[in-house]
Amino acid sequence: MTLHDSPKHNHKHCVNTALAMAQQLCLERGVQLTPIRYQVLELIWASHKAVKAYELLEQVKPLQMAAKPPTIYRALEFLSEQGLIHRVESLNAFIGCRCSNAPHEQLLLICKNCQEVEERTAPKVMQALSEEFNDAGFIVHSKAIEIHGLCSQCAVQL
Amino acid sequence: MTLHDSPKHNHKHCVNTALAMAQQLCLERGVQLTPIRYQVLELIWASHKAVKAYELLEQVKPLQMAAKPPTIYRALEFLSEQGLIHRVESLNAFIGCRCSNAPHEQLLLICKNCQEVEERTAPKVMQALSEEFNDAGFIVHSKAIEIHGLCSQCAVQL
DNA sequence: ATAGTGAATGTTACAGTATAACAAATGAGA
DNA sequence: TCTCATTTGTTATACTGTAACATTCACTAT
Ligand SMILES: [Zn+2]
Ligand SMILES: [Zn+2]
Ligand SMILES: [Zn+2]
Ligand SMILES: [Zn+2]
Numbered sequence: 001m002t003l004h005d006s007p008k009h010n011h012k013h014c015v016n017t018a019l020a021m022a023q024q025l026c027l028e029r030g031v032q033l034t035p036i037r038y039q040v041l042e043l044i045w046a047s048h049k050a051v052k053a054y055e056l057l058e059q060v061k062p063l064q065m066a067a068k069p070p071t072i073y074r075a076l077e078f079l080s081e082q083g084l085i086h087r088v089e090s091l092n093a094f095i096g097c098r099c100s101n102a103p104h105e106q107l108l109l110i111c112k113n114c115q116e117v118e119e120r121t122a123p124k125v126m127q128a129l130s131e132e133f134n135d136a137g138f139i140v141h142s143k144a145i146e147i148h149g150l151c152s153q154c155a156v157q158l
Numbered sequence: 159m160t161l162h163d164s165p166k167h168n169h170k171h172c173v174n175t176a177l178a179m180a181q182q183l184c185l186e187r188g189v190q191l192t193p194i195r196y197q198v199l200e201l202i203w204a205s206h207k208a209v210k211a212y213e214l215l216e217q218v219k220p221l222q223m224a225a226k227p228p229t230i231y232r233a234l235e236f237l238s239e240q241g242l243i244h245r246v247e248s249l250n251a252f253i254g255c256r257c258s259n260a261p262h263e264q265l266l267l268i269c270k271n272c273q274e275v276e277e278r279t280a281p282k283v284m285q286a287l288s289e290e291f292n293d294a295g296f297i298v299h300s301k302a303i304e305i306h307g308l309c310s311q312c313a314v315q316l
Numbered sequence: 317a318t319a320g321t322g323a324a325t326g327t328t329a330c331a332g333t334a335t336a337a338c339a340a341a342t343g344a345g346a
Numbered sequence: 347t348c349t350c351a352t353t354t355g356t357t358a359t360a361c362t363g364t365a366a367c368a369t370t371c372a373c374t375a376t
Contacts, residue, residue, distance in 0.1 A: 070354085089302070141306050142306045144306075145303045145304075149299040231362095
């Protein structure tokens, strides 16, 4: 059982919220959440595990006969630009983002056992990072903070 | 001009120190810093820019006629295990590590302009991260903290 | 000496990840 | 209708990484 299989977690709610917010945001921004893009987002939200592009491709094919790698990568690029998903650099994979309404830092806790990824805001970490950049005279464009280990659920099980 | 081209920076010293330390550490640990591994390490230390595996392959070929992808990836795996280099996840590339004598956290500042990567210890950040993990009940195995932006040198130039 | 061992390397083939380039379709406005 | 921009289709290819097995080499136990 993973963190998000637990009875406490209503994943349907996660999905509905995420998809509704995506539609709302795209409407506000005047960008198109086309069927392909929507399907890819839905597939990514099927779980809290990071999903690989070619896994998505296989899953999309039954729905989109013509799906080829560019089909998926274009959808991923769009969703990423809109902040609806994040790329997990250390896994070559993608996860849905809960907090898409505003650009935000991301700290990803990646479980080696259940493969689930939890995104956290971690303001104290971000504050400490800012100080580090100032010391170094470094101007930040983007951050990828990816921590691998065992989530709380898996930690007690093993 | 990059951070490490500046007159203040004696890169020969960087290289000599890194290679000498690598030899010393491998001796102490009873592992073999073979010619191939040494050459790859030397090539990585040719600059402070992150280097890609297939770039290394091209550069190694004149020295190692038989070099094929596994040649490079094996050397990279060894150097990585010994903490002599780090993989930059968000670039699929590698950089030399200055502080190989002890296992350590790594915070990488990656310049989009000059491609140089600076590794920092950032104890305050690591402390804040630890607190974050405790809150989340997460058990850490490894961290990849990669910050993209402009280094101090490039920031003033642009 | 010689046969066995483990570590490193050679070699072939392939799996997995991602993008370039151009063509076709779609849809909204002039 | 025509035009333009956006999206999607299509083909091909580039880039990144590994599996699997053969060979070499140095060291050691017989
Ligand atoms: Zn959920
Ligand atoms: Zn887990
Ligand atoms: Zn240097
Ligand atoms: Zn720079």
